Amino acid sequence: MAGILQALVLSSLLILVLALPITNAFPIGKAPKPRSLHQSILRPWKKGRATFYGGADASGTVGGACGFEDPIKEYGLHTVALSTVLYKNGSNCGACYEIKCDKKNKMCKPGASSIYVTATNYCPPGGWCSPPAHHFDLSEPAFTKVAEQSAGVVPILFRRVHCKKQGGIKFTVTGSPYFNMVSISNVGGAGNVKKVEVKGHKKLNHWTELNHNWGTKWDTSATLVGEKLSFRITTGDGRTIVSHNVAPSDWQFGQTFEGKNFNL
Numbered sequence: 250m251a252g253i254l255q256a257l258v259l260s261s262l263l264i265l266v267l268a269l270p271i272t273n274a275f276p277i278g279k280a281p282k283p284r285s286l287h288q289s290i291l292r293p294w295k296k297g298r299a300t301f302y303g304g305a306d307a308s309g310t311v312g313g314a315c316g317f318e319d320p321i322k323e324y325g326l327h328t329v330a331l332s333t334v335l336y337k338n339g340s341n342c343g344a345c346y347e348i349k350c351d352k353k354n355k356m357c358k359p360g361a362s363s364i365y366v367t368a369t370n371y372c373p374p375g376g377w378c379s380p381p382a383h384h385f386d387l388s389e390p391a392f393t394k395v396a397e398q399s400a401g402v403v404p405i406l407f408r409r410v411h412c413k414k415q416g417g418i419k420f421t422v423t424g425s426p427y428f429n430m431v432s433i434s435n436v437g438g439a440g441n442v443k444k445v446e447v448k449g450h451k452k453l454n455h456w457t458e459l460n461h462n463w464g465t466k467w468d469t470s471a472t473l474v475g476e477k478l479s480f481r482i483t484t485g486d487g488r489t490i491v492s493h494n495v496a497p498s499d500w501q502f503g504q505t506f507e508g509k510n511f512n513l
Contacts, residue, residue: 292409297383299348299405301392302330310388313370315342316432316464318421320369323434327391330370332377332384339464343433343440344368344485345412348385348405349395356400364394367412367440377402412440417507418482420495424502426474431459431467436484438511442467444483449476450498456481480508 303309307326311319314336320328329348335341348364350357372378372386385407389398396403414437421432433442445459445467453476459467478496483489492508500506 294406294408295383296351297385297405297407298377298402299350299385299387299392299396300377300402301387301389301398303388305389307388307390310370314464315339315369315371316466317342317369317434318432320367324367324369326388327364327366327394328369328388329366329391330372330386331368332372332382332386333374333380334383335368335385336371339371339461340443340485341368341441342464343412343436343442345410345440346385346407347410348387348391348407351404351406354396354400354403356397356403358395358397361395364391365410366391383407412437414510417510418480418490418492419505419507420478420480420492421505422473422478422496422500422502424468426472427470429469429471429473430462431469431480433465433467433482435510436482438488439484439486441485442482443485443487446481447471447473448479448481449473450494451476478506484511 307321310328311321313320313330317323329346331341345365345367348366350361366387372384374380378384378386385405392398414435416435418433419435422429423432424430431445433445436442442465446456447459447469448454448456453471453473457469457471459469462468475498477494477498478500479491479493480495481489481491488511490509490511495506495508
C-alpha cells in the first residue's frame with residue numbers, strides 16, 4: 250500500500266514539474282496577442298461621410314486634380330476624391346484609405362466588408378466637401394460596395410492605411426531640355442510623395458531636389474537630357490527609397506520608367 254502511495258506522489262510531482270513551464274510562460278493577462286491582421290494601419294478610425302461620382306463604370310473619375318493620367322488603369326475602380334481637409338493641396342494624392350459604412354445607418358449594405366481606395370482627385374468646397382468636413386467622394390463602384398446607391402450620402406468610418414502596389418514606382422518625364430516635369434505614380438507604403446530628388450551620371454552627378462508643381466507632378470530646370478536618371482523618393486511618413494539608373498542616357502520625353510517600391 251505504501252508503495253502505491255509513493256508512486257502516486259511521485260507521479261503528481263512529475264505532472265506539476267512538467268506543467269510549470271507552461272503555466273508560468275506568460276503572467277496572467279500577459280499572453281502575447283495574435284499577429285494583427287491590420288499591420289499596415291497608420292491611423293485610428295475616424296468618422297466622416299461619403300458620396301459618389303463618376304458613373305457605374307467610373308469613367309468620370311479619369312483625370313482630376315492629382316494629375317494621374319488614367320486612374321482606372323493605374324489604380325482600378327476603387328478611387329476617391331478628397332475634401333479640402335484631407336487633400337491638403339495635393340500632398341495626399343496617392344494616399345490609401347480603408348473605409349466602411351457606419352452600420353448604424355440603414356442604407357449600409359448588410360454584411361459589407363471594408364473597401365480600400367486610393368486618393369486620385371479633389372472634391373472642392375461646396376456642399377458635403379466644404380471645410381472642415383472629412384468627406385470622401387468615392388467612385389460609384391466603390392460606394393456601392395458598402396452602401397445602397399439610392400442613399401446618396403452615408404456616414405462612414407475611415408482610416409489611413411499603407412498602399413499595397415504591384416510592381417515599382419513609375420516615373421514619367423515630360424517637358425523640354427530646359428524644363429522637366431516628372432509624374433510619379435504607383436507608390437507603395439504611405440502612397441503620397443513628400444520629396445523627390447534626381448541624379449544623373451555625368452554633369453548632374455549630385456542629388457537635386459525637384460519642386461512640387463501640383464498633385465503628383467514635380468519639376469526641375471536642371472539639365473536631365475543625356476543623363477542616366479536615378480530618383481530618390483521620400484513619402485509622407487518619412488521613408489526614403491532610391492531607384493538607381495531607371496532611365497538610360499538616351500531616354501525620351503513622354504516615356505515611363507519603373508523603379509523600386511516600398512515592401513511592407
